[in-house]
Every structure is written in structure tokens, then in C-alpha cells.
Amino acid sequence: MSTTIQLFATCLIDTLHPAAGEAVVKVLQRVGVEVEFPQAQTCCGQPAFNAGMHAEARKMAQHTITTFEADPAPVVVPSGSCTAMLRHGYPELFADDPTWLSRAQALAARTFEFTEYLVDEMGIVDVGAYFPHKITYHPSCHLLRGIGVDRQPRALLAHVRGAELVELPAAEECCGFGGVFSVEHPEISAEMLKRKTSNIESTDAPVIVTCDTGCLLHINGGLHRQEKRPRVVHIAEILNTTLLQKPFTAENAESAEF
Amino acid sequence: MSQNPFHAHIHKAIANPVLQAALDANADRRVQARKTAFTTLEEPLEVLRQRAHSVRAETIAQLDHYLEQFIANAQANGMIVHRAANAEEAVNIVLKIAGNLPQRNTKDESVVHLRGSRPLLIAKSKTMVSEEINLNAALEAAGLTPVETDLGEYIVQLRGEKPSHIITPAVHLRREEVGETFHEKLGIPLTTDIPTLTDAARAALRQTFLEADIGLSGVNFGVAESGALCIVTNEGNGRMVTTLPPVHIALMGMERLVPTFDDLALMLSLLPRSATGQKISVYTQIIHAPRGANESDGPAERHLIILDNGRAKLRGTPLNDALLCIRCGACLNACPIFREIGGHAYVGALGEHTPYPGPIGSVISPGLFGSANFGQLAQASTLCGACKEACPVDIDLPGMLLRIRAGLDGKTGDGRRRKENTSGVGLPFSVKLGLKAFTWAAVSPGRFRLAQKLAATFGRILSPRAEQIKLPAFTGWGFSKDMVRPAAQTFRKRFKKMDNPSIGEKAQEHVGTLAGWQVKKTTPRQQDSTLVNQFESELISLSGNFTPCTTETLSDAILTLLNERGIDEIMSWNEAHLPAGLLDSLQRAGIRIGQADQPHIRAGLTGALGAAANTGTLAISSGTGRPQSVSLLPQIHIAVLNKSDIKKNLRELLQFPEIRKATSTALISGPSRTADIEMTLTIGVHGPGELHVLVTQ
């Protein structure tokens, strides 16, 4: 029996980091999930909501709700902050509008962050990934504190064959992105980013894993400006790294090369 | 950069290496201390947090009822209660009380002499309400002399600054600055030795306590069921100012109530842990009344000023939950923004100061003082949620910052139904315009695709080769990072090209399931020690001394202690309140019993009402024959505690009926201490520097 989900790729992945989207699709397919991508999707409305522009955010929320209502399949979002937006932001936006509120709540109830879907909904912690390098993990704020997802990505990473997981110092600290904040308060954002990148440097991990593309772009942009290698990847990109880009088995673990 | 004073302050703060070092040290140490402190809770933190949240939420929902109950009880206890609608009223009430004061009548002639015709002296312990109403400036303008006695506040006052943190006012300073200030203002030799600096402040302030005409304090909690004021301090200055001067004025925000003593115990299990990483503060005072008819100390008058100043109108608005705050400062310490800019940078659009910085400050400053000028503070957050996570009463601070940004601060009284053109509070027009344009594109997939295509083309023009575009600094983003070039092919395009084979069950065979993976469970802590053992180890960890004895060995134990220190005169409670014959046998051994208000006496002997084992706390209630000064003025405090009066925890300790009626009860946890300079712990500030508890079988 195969499961079908609707992928909400998020506007950042769609526009700026499509490789993560492809990896999400492949990992889901590998564990037997059929992926649909409603082409009408755009942005969840978080930038406007976080800026305090509720009228604009509401329009985008209505668009998103309508887009994913067409199909009853669960919605999988490869982003902690967009999941948080659907789960907590939408009900707040429609607190005074019972009709839209119930539609928002119905959608929120079947919306899952990518790692949360794999681990909590499907019961999968091992997707057959193979990545024989050091990895460090940056838990993004909205994933960790916004929707309380932390053990799920860590469990998935713990099962990546060959990977050595090293703890990022002060991992739970914000990288300073914060959407409009990084534009409105560039100086503070810069200081926070500096601390994040120097913590990253201290691990000498060649790869930093995160579940949010916002942090990914922010930290990579900072590393590049500091003339260091941008090397933050989306967790799906690591989980998609298998021996043969096909189901992992004991046989090919021995024979194949990475 | 923009001309907004907020940005200017931020710039200055980030460029100040001393401030940066101080703030980094604060964040690192406070956050760690808080986490460690929470490992010693009796119940899971989350359970206590949620309980504390609902106690506070219920109190705020029924605030009129609890205020009425609280005020009626406080008045019945003999307190003079004033209500102030705003800052000006509160200031005027203080001035009026001061104006009505007769010349101080004291037995101590040196005090009379010193007083002469000098201005009224007001000894203050820490109160954020006083900062809120800008009381010091008003007092000085009226010719009075306010002296801050909390070490951090004292340093800040000497420097002519404002506190930069609601718990640790001098957190922006390093020991070098404090040393220079003390050298300049107190005339001590230049030093960076923290105990020496603390001692200099102690010496300078001692006289202030003894001479002050008015003691002015804040209030951490009012307890509605008995009308009690609860005041929490570490240094002992809070006890001094509420005990020694003839008049005590307490300033309290109208929301700072808890219904019962059980609720108080709950708050006290969270407040010090969150604020300073202590299980309990050294002094938790529970005050009911002015000096009783037969009591020998305590102020003859106690005034309580309950301040509204914008609080009542926050109730029922989207910012209602800001009123749940217990002012622990944990959200400031956890906040990455506060860590970068410090408390002084939080200013209004015209550069106005707010006493409340950090996450809670960014909510209540606009809430209390208006979002027109302070709304911009709410934009200085990444909404990372570290504040909410740190908050002991689980206030949704990020949620409220968002509501302020959306113009939903309820100022007009109509809550959520504000006109939408008030949204985007604190953002420049260009940013709002950009977001409007983005919305216009995002609600139509066609326009969105077009926008993506334009972005990709534009990106390739800006940066034909490199993956990352170097944006100029004025864009904000380009200040410290590059921007990845929009993908030539969006994900939505790529998705169409991906084949979508469902590998199905075959694939599932190859992957592990949750079976092999276990949620880590924490094992419950063992409660194996007996109450007295637990009390002993807690007391010792607070730098207190524990001596087990019997009624027979008690006086010898005390004599040994006194002899070792060459002490032959003590102050003491009356014999009626001590084990029978104790004072007699001490006197027979040559110990003199002096007056309880003599500051030169080095040791004080008291009994104790009871103790809490899990925090090492002693309860000392005052009353006739039990002066407060005995456990407060001398350098050494010796307390006799009956073993059977040791209770499990604060909640049980607070059930002693005596606590609910005594004029004042001090819950004492170790000798006085401070960590106001660089968070370095120094034992022995204004209260006793040695605490000896003799536990009788």
C-alpha cells in the first residue's frame, strides 16, 4: 500500500534552493511515499505575518489553504518555520473568522514537517542514507521551539551510515535570520551570524545540517561573505545520499563506493 | 544607517567591547545557571510552569477581586494602602508621605547629630516600579536624597546611569569600571578585587540604613489571602530598608498578586531559579504589618502604593499575558538580541528610555508607554522563541511581539479589530511596500511564477558567474552576508521532470523502523535523605553552617562559636522564645546580652519558626521579644532550630499559621550574598556574613 502526500515545497526552496526539494521527493519516494506537488502553491505568508502585516498574511494564508484543501492527503513541509506558520500562525490570523479558522485548523491537523512526518507519522528513522563524514546539526528556532521537533531529525541523522555526528556548540542559538529582521536590524543580525559561523568553524564538520532553508541561506550567505565554503545543507540532501541512490541493502553496503 | 535613535544605540552598543564582553559573560553564565537550577525541582519544570501560568492567568482574569481582597487584608493588618493611576500620582504620594514626616526620633544620638537639618534620606532597595515612574529624579527635585542600596543599583546610581537589566542593573559593566567609579566617588584606592569593592559599598551604605528616614522597596508578590507583601533579595538591603527606617513605603505594580501562600510557594520555586539560578534567594521576606505595639523594631508606618500606569487597560487585550510576568529577567538573559545590544539600547523613537528592556520590555514598553514610540522595539526580534522557552510562567512573548507588529496592542480598547493600516508597526515604508508587492504576486500562481523568472534573470544580471550575489550593505542583507542567486530552474519546474515511481512496500522492507530506537527517559531523582540531612546539605551548599546538638550541648556549642571569634556581647531574642535556660547559661559564662538595635554588636541569637529541607531555608518570624534586627544587623547570625520543625519544602513551611499573621517573616537561605559585579559571588553584604544553625534533637 502506498501513501500519497502533498508537498508544500515552500517559496524559498522553490525559488532559491530547489535541490533540497528534489532530495525531499526522492527520500519520500524511497520509503514508499507518492509525492504530489500542487502547482498553485506559492508562499505560506510568513514574511508578512512576521512583519505584522496581517491583511497581507491572511491573503496568502487563504491562498495556501485553498490550494491544499483540494486534496485530503497530508501536507508535508520541509521547513520548521513554515510548518509553525500553518500550525500556529494561521489560527491566530483567523481567530475572529470562524469559517476560515476551522479551515485553517483542518489543514494544520494534517500538516507535518518533513522529519516529523518520517519519524512520527511513518515510524521511520532509517532511510538508508550513507554519508561517511562528520556532520553537525543546527536546530532551527521555529522547528525546535516553535513546533517542538528535535528528536526526529536527530534520530534520522543518527541512522545515517558512516556519519559522525558532532554537537554544534550553542546549537540552539538563533543564527540571526528572522526574516525581515535581518534586513531591518542588519547589525544585530550580523553579530548573531558571526557567533553561529564561529561555532560552526569550531566543529570542523564539513557539513552542517538544518531543516530550514531560511537558516541555510542565511548561514551560507554569511560563510560566503567571510570567504568560507557555504556548506549548510537541508537534511533531505543528506538523507538522500545513499550508496547507489537506491534502496539501501546489506549487499550494496559492502560492494559499492560512495 | 537610519537616523532612528534605536539604531544609533544599537550601533554604539555593538561597537563597545567592554559592553560586549560583559553581555557575553552574562548570557553564558546566567543561562547555564538557570538550566542547572531547574534540575533540582521537585516536579517536572513543565508541570510547574504550566501551573504557574494558570495561577497567574487566573489572577489577572480576576484581578479586581484579588486586589479587593488583598487591599482589605493589608488595611486590616495596619498597612496604609494608596492607589496610583499613573506615574505622577505615585510620585506625589511618595512626596506627600515624605512631606508629612516628623523629625526622626531616635535613641542613637549620633544619628540625631548627623541628621541635623540635612535633607530627608530615603534608603531604597530594588524596585523597577520606581524606575518606571522615574522616582529618583522627582525626589531629588523635591530636595530629598534617595540612595540605592542594592549593589548593582548603587553602582549605577553613582555613575549617573540607569539600570540596564531588571535583575542585575550593572550587568553592562566590568569590574574595572566599578573600581574606577568607587575610586572616584567613594575615595577608595583603585582596585578590581570584587570582595573589596563589595565591602566598600557595604561600609558606605551601612550608615544610610541606620540614618534613613524612609525605606523604600518594591514588591515581588502580594498575597491576597493575607494581605502580605513578599520581597525577595540576596544582599539583605531589602530587609534593612523595610525594617530599620521609621517609615516603609512599598511600590507595587497592580498585577503582582498571587491568591494564596501555596501559589506563592510555587512562584518562589521558579522566580530565583529563573532570575539568578538560585534554588531560593537568601532573603524572602513576608511582611504583614507595621511594628506591633510591643515590638522593639520595624517601621511604625508601612505604606503600600499600588500602581496602575497602563496595566489595567492591557487586560483582555492581545497583550493581556504580559501581565503574567513575574519580572525574573530570564527572558533577557536568554535573548540573543539583548546579548548583542544590552538594556540601554532599548529606546523609543525619540530616544526615550524604558526601564524594561529585552523581550518582556519589548512587549510592555509599547503596552504601557504606547506603541507609537516603543512599537519599534518589537521589530528587534528574530522570533527565535528562546524567551518563551526561558519564561517560568510560559508567556508567549514572540506571539505578543507579533501582535505589536500587527498593531494589535489594544490601545484603542477594541483589541483585534484595529484598522489594518496600523500594521507593520516599526517597519520602514519601503519594507512594507515590498511585502505588499510580494503578497500581490504570491496570491496568484501565475504572477508568482513570473516573479520567480524575473528574480532569476535579475540574479544572473547581477552575478553572471558566481552562485552568491554580493549585495550592497544598504540592503540590510548585504551588510554581513551574500545572497544565493535564484535558481535558473525553480523546484516546481524540476518537479515536473522528476519521475515519481512509488517503490512501495519493497522499499519499506529495507528501512529500519522506530523499534530499534528509544526515547531517552530521565530517571526520577532519589529522595533518600532524611529531612534533617537534606537541610544540612542544602544549608552547607549555601555557605551556611550546620551544628547538630542536644538541649544539653546547645549552650556549649554557642559558647565555642563565640569564643573562637572573641565575642563577649550578643544581641538576642527574649528567653521566652529560646530554649529554656539558654540565655542564663550564656550569661553565666560571661556573655553580655546587649540591645537589639546596637550596630556594633557582632553576633545575634534567634530561634526559628521552622525550616524547609529542600532549599536549606530558615523561617524567622518577628514579634514581641523577637526583634528582626537580631537576624539582620550583626555580622554573625546564630539560629536555634528544633529538628521537628524542619519541613519538606517551602510550600509546607509556609503553612505555619504564624507566617500568616506575623508582622514580618524572613525566610533566610544562607548568609547574605551578591553577584552584582560580573556575576561573581561575594558572601556577606548587608545582612550577616555568617549563618550558624544549631539543630536541637
Ligand code: SF4
Ligand atoms: S516575561 Fe517571563 S521570563 Fe521575562 S521577566 Fe517576565 S516572567 Fe521572567
